[in-house]
Amino acid sequence: MRIKIDGWEQRKLGELAEIVGGGTPSTGIDSYWDGDIDWYAPAEIGEQIYLESSQRKITEEGLNKSSAKILPIGTVLFTSRAGIGKTAILLKEGCTNQGFQSIVPNKEKLDSYFIFTRSEELKRYGETVGAGSTFVEVSGKQMANMELMMPKTMLEQQQIGEYFQSLDHLITLHQRKCMTNR
Known part of the structure; x- marks a missing residue:
């Protein structure tokens, strides 16, 4: 059952985007590393909004020999x-290790910046449904099943995203x- 409120409706994230896990090439094989493909680890994700370059890079061979x-x-x-x-948000193509469930928006259904503005909601959901004994982890399937209230139109998503971006x-x-005035 879909809930509708004044032009918004409840949708599953998996209906609006593909959820993609990452992977790590064998660190013992030198030919997999120091290439030109950006490969992100969770420690690189801080307060920045956009990513242009990762600390480590993998080769085409490393990409092909892993689940990245x-x-x-x-x-x-x-x-x-x-x-x-x-x-x-990626500003350049790249890949990740297995510590991610990345959201690849369907360009006709989901605006990148709009879903980025929902980060706290995504985090709370992940912490709530995640499981694990050593550390809590949320799966791609769990993320795809997350229900969100969404504007019906892409235009409204883009307008909201642009507002928060500004x-x-x-x-x-x-x-x-403030930093320069110290």
């Missing part, structure tokens, strides 16, 4: 364990100003 997958520009990386819920930009400018 190339993620398109606009993918929202979502850490799925050991600090569930850190998010960032606020985030303004906050960043003020933070820089």
Whole structure:
């Protein structure tokens, strides 16, 4: 049953995006590493909104010999364990290790920045449904089943995303100003 409220409706994240896990090439095989493919680890996801380059890179061979997958520009990386819920948006194609369940928006159904603005909600959901004895982890299937209230139109998502993007930009400018005035 879908709930509808004034132009918004409840949708499953998996209806709006593909949820993609990551992978790690064998660290014992040198030919898998130091290539030109960005490969992100959860520790690299901090307070930044956008990602342009990873600390470590893998080769085409490393990509092909692991479960890592190339993620398109606009993918929202979502850490799925050991600090569930850190998010960032890819500005350049890349891949991740298995500590992610990345959200690859269907370009006709989900705006990247709009879903990024829902990071706290994504985090709470991941912490609630995640399981594990050593550390809590949320699966791709669990993420795909997350229900969200969404605007019916892509235009409204984009407008909301742009509004929050301009606020985030303004906050960043003020933070820089405060740092230089110290």
